[in-house]
Amino acid sequence: MKEQLVMLKEQALEKLKEQSTLQQLGDWKATYLGKKGELTAALRGMKDLSAEERPVIGAMVNEVREALEQALETKEEALRRAEREKRLREETIDVTLPGRALPLGSEHPLNRLIREAEEIFLGLGFQIAEGPEVETDYNNFGALNVPKNHPARDMQDTFYISEDMLLRTQTSPVQGRVLRANVEAAKQRGETSPQPVRIIAPGRVYRRDDDDATHSHVFMQIEGLVVDRNIRMSDLKGILTTFTQQIFGSDVSIRMRPSYFPFTEPSTEVDVTCYSCGGEGCRICKQTGWIEILGAGMVHPNVLEMAGYDPEEFTGFAFGMGVERIAMRRYGIEDIRHFYTNDVRLMSQFKSRV
Ligand code: PHE
Secondary structure, three states, X not given: OHHHHHHHHHHHHHHHHHOOOHHHHHXXXXXXXXXXXXXXXXXXXXXXXXXXXXXXXXXXXXXXXXHHHHHHHHXXXXXXXXXXXXXXXXXXXXXXXXXXXXXXXXXOHXXXXXHHHHHHHHHOOOEEOOOOOEEEHHHHOHHHOOOOOOHHHXXXXXXXXXOOEEEOOOOOHHHHHHHHHXXXXXXXXXXXXXXXXXXXXXXXXXXOOOOOOOOOOEEEEEEEEEEEOOOOHHHHHHHHHHHHHHHHOOOOOEEEEXXXXXXXXXXXXXXXXXXXXXXXXXXOOOOOXXXXXXXXXXXXXXXXXXXXXXXXXXXXXXXXXXXXXXXHHHHOOOXXXXXXXXXXXXXXXXXXXX
C-alpha cells in the first residue's frame, strides 16, 4: 500500500507537468483528487488494513493529498499568469496608430454665406432679427406701402394661403415687425420716441416662378434696416461698400442705379464689379462689367409713419439682397437649383471651417 501511494504521487506529479491548460488541470484534478479519483480509491482500500497500519497509511494519504493539492495550486497559478501575459500581448493597443476618420457633415453653402454676412453686419453694429415665412398680407404688402390691388403686387407673384395669409415674397415684412415692436416697447417704458433700429433679417422667401438655372420658387434674402436720426443715402452706400468688399474682396466697387420699390424713396438697385472679368465685360455680366446683387433705398415716410415712427424725426435706409446670387458668384455655382437638390457631391465640398 505504501509503495502504491508513493507511485501514485509520483505518477500524478509527472502527469501534472504535462498539463498545459486550465481545462486540462481540471481533468487532472478529477483523476487524482476527485471523488471518483485514484486517491479516494486508495482510501477505500484502507478498510482491509490492520489497526496499526491504518493511521500510518491514513497520514500518508493525507500527506500525498496535500502534496498534490499544493502542486496543483502552484501549477494553476503559473498557468493563469502565462495566460494573462499571452492575452496582454495579443490585445496590446498600438496607441500610435492614426485614428479612424469619421465622415463629417458640411455646412450648406447658403447657411455659410448667411453666417459670414451676419458676422460682417454684427461687426458693423447690427442686430439679427427674424420673421415668419407664413405672413399676413398686411405685413408683406400693406405695411410696406403697397395697398390692395396696387399694381406693384404683380412684381412678385405670390403664393396665397388664404385671402389674408401668404408665403412671404420678401424679407421686407420684418421691417414693419421690428419697427412696431420698438414703438410698442417705447410705449411700455413711457418714452416718447422709439429706439433707433439697426438690424439684418436673413430668411427664406417664396415666389411663383418657374424654376430654371437662375430662378427658384424658394430662395433666401438678407434684409437690412437702419432707422435713426439723420440717416442719409451716403450711410447706405458706406455700409454696402464695406459689406461687399468684405464678402468679395477689397478691389470690388459698387454702383447704384435708380430703381423703384413702393417702400423706399428714392430707390436703387446695387451692382458689384463682375467677379468673373473684374469689370472688363464678359458673358456672365452680359458685357456690362457689373452684377446686380440687391435692391435698396431710403425708407418711405409712409412705412415709418404706419409703424409709428415720426418721419420728421427719423429717416432710414433698407436693403434686400439675394443670397443665392451672391453665393453663386462667391462659390462658382452655376445653377441655383443645386442649392435645393442637395447633391452630396456638391454639398460635401463645403466643409465647415468651424
Ligand atoms: N424687398 C425687395 C425685393 O425683394 C428688396 C428691397 C428691400 C428693396 C429693401 C428695397 C429695400 O426685391
